[in-house]
Amino acid sequence: MLVLALIAAGAFAVAAVPYLLCAALIGVLDPDVPDAPDTPDAEPEPTVSVVLPTHNEAEIIETRLRNLCALDYPTDRLEVVVVDSGTDRTAELVRAFFDRPGTPSLVMIEEESRRGVAAAVNEAVDAASGEVILRTDCDSALAPDVVRRGVRRLATPGVGGVTGTQTEFLGDSRVERDYRGLLTELQLLESRLDSVFIVHGPCFLFRRDEFEPLPTNTLADDTEIAVRIRRNGSRVLVDPAIEFSESGTSAFTERRRRKDRRARGLLDLLARHRDAIGRYGWYGRFVLPVNAWMMWISPWAAALGTVAIVLTALSVGPIGLVVPLGIAAGFALGSAERLGPLQPVYPVADSMVSLLVASYRLRESQDGTWRIDRSSREAFE
Numbered sequence: 399m400l401v402l403a404l405i406a407a408g409a410f411a412v413a414a415v416p417y418l419l420c421a422a423l424i425g426v427l428d429p430d431v432p433d434a435p436d437t438p439d440a441e442p443e444p445t446v447s448v449v450l451p452t453h454n455e456a457e458i459i460e461t462r463l464r465n466l467c468a469l470d471y472p473t474d475r476l477e478v479v480v481v482d483s484g485t486d487r488t489a490e491l492v493r494a495f496f497d498r499p500g501t502p503s504l505v506m507i508e509e510e511s512r513r514g515v516a517a518a519v520n521e522a523v524d525a526a527s528g529e530v531i532l533r534t535d536c537d538s539a540l541a542p543d544v545v546r547r548g549v550r551r552l553a554t555p556g557v558g559g560v561t562g563t564q565t566e567f568l569g570d571s572r573v574e575r576d577y578r579g580l581l582t583e584l585q586l587l588e589s590r591l592d593s594v595f596i597v598h599g600p601c602f603l604f605r606r607d608e609f610e611p612l613p614t615n616t617l618a619d620d621t622e623i624a625v626r627i628r629r630n631g632s633r634v635l636v637d638p639a640i641e642f643s644e645s646g647t648s649a650f651t652e653r654r655r656r657k658d659r660r661a662r663g664l665l666d667l668l669a670r671h672r673d674a675i676g677r678y679g680w681y682g683r684f685v686l687p688v689n690a691w692m693m694w695i696s697p698w699a700a701a702l703g704t705v706a707i708v709l710t711a712l713s714v715g716p717i718g719l720v721v722p723l724g725i726a727a728g729f730a731l732g733s734a735e736r737l738g739p740l741q742p743v744y745p746v747a748d749s750m751v752s753l754l755v756a757s758y759r760l761r762e763s764q765d766g767t768w769r770i771d772r773s774s775r776e777a778f779e
């Protein structure tokens with residue numbers, strides 16, 4: 399029994415290492431983003447191409463395009479590149495929308511078959527004429543000043559990309575909001591030290607000349623772009639003043655499916671870029687190892703610790719059953735957002751489950767496409 403208890407303690411300690419390390423560094427460094435540099439004479443106004451992949455988004459595409467037209471940026475410096483792989487009326491609606499006067503220019507690419515988002519993004523960036531790319535998606539909305547703030551950041555030498563923070567949660571999910579809150583803290587630390595690892599697909603601006611074509615079967619094209627930018631020598635930052643909203647899913651299974659898929663994409667990405675660990679300054683010496691530890695090691699260590707704790711408890715006698723029941727209750731309450739003061743840490747446990755499922759499913763082959771979360775689209779209609 400003592401052995402089991404020691405294994406449990408050791409396993410949880412291993413799981414906690416990257417979290418404690420980051421918390422300590424955040425305490426010491428107070429990672430606040432510096433103000434965007436003052437631009438003495440004029441605001442930078444590079445040409446910007448908004449890249450929008452779509453797959454059967456007819457219900458929400460017009461809402462999405464109206465939001466893009468509300469961006470505070472000169473229309474003649476803005477272009478929208480839509481890559482559509484769907485079979486519904488999306489492409490038709492897009493064309494009709496841009497036929498109206500006062501809209502930015504449109505580059506419309508219609509794919510013959512569905513090839514996944516990474517292939518679509520490759521093609522869109524290739525066709526884009528802007529100096530800056532804003533990669534976004536359909537079930538999200540951007541604050542009007544996103545481009546202005548983004549290009550200001552990108553004007554800093556050595557900065558190749560910038561992502562924002564999610565401020566509004568359509569179809570509200572507290573778990574998702576808490577998870578994003580923790581992620582922002584991590585991104586701020588990474589920005590401060592070197593370069594951000596995970597970036598947000600709905601709101602990611604980068605300099606076009608930093609882009610390198612993506613492998614088409616990746617499930618995390620957004621973060622993949624960021625890794626390549628850093629490997630080619632530039633940094634990626636987060637700027638919390640760059641605000642976007644994305645539909646969080648209320649339904650449990652849909653939320654799980656989306657999180658499991660995203661986790662799978664990140665695990666796969668880290669594995670493919672493992673040769674970057676130890677290189678590229680703080681990025682390879684801290685940012686990547688911490689993320690890899692959180693994603694590859696912590697979930698398994700925590701699972702081992704949980705099993706050991708349950709076995710320890712059961713070895714005491716039937717009374718020990720309260721431990722597994724308590725853990726199960728904790729998960730049920732957490733996902734129902736009823737954990738009270740412990741609720742803010744629940745997303746860590748929740749994402750560990752996604753990562754476990756994801757690492758198990760990683761051996762399945764995948765072509766870079768996924769089932770689109772339709773319930774989250776309803777928040778837009």
Ligand code: GDP
Nearest residue numbers: 451452453481482483512513514515518535536
């Ligand atoms: P999530 O935000 O990570 O849940 O991913 P989404 O399911 O919202 O997909 C991101 C964007 O890519 C959405 O605008 C989709 O319509 C679009 N999309 C998804 N799969 C494909 C695809 O295979 N081809 C193209 N062209 N677009 C896609």
Ligand code: MN
Nearest residue numbers: 535536537538
């Ligand atoms: Mn989306």
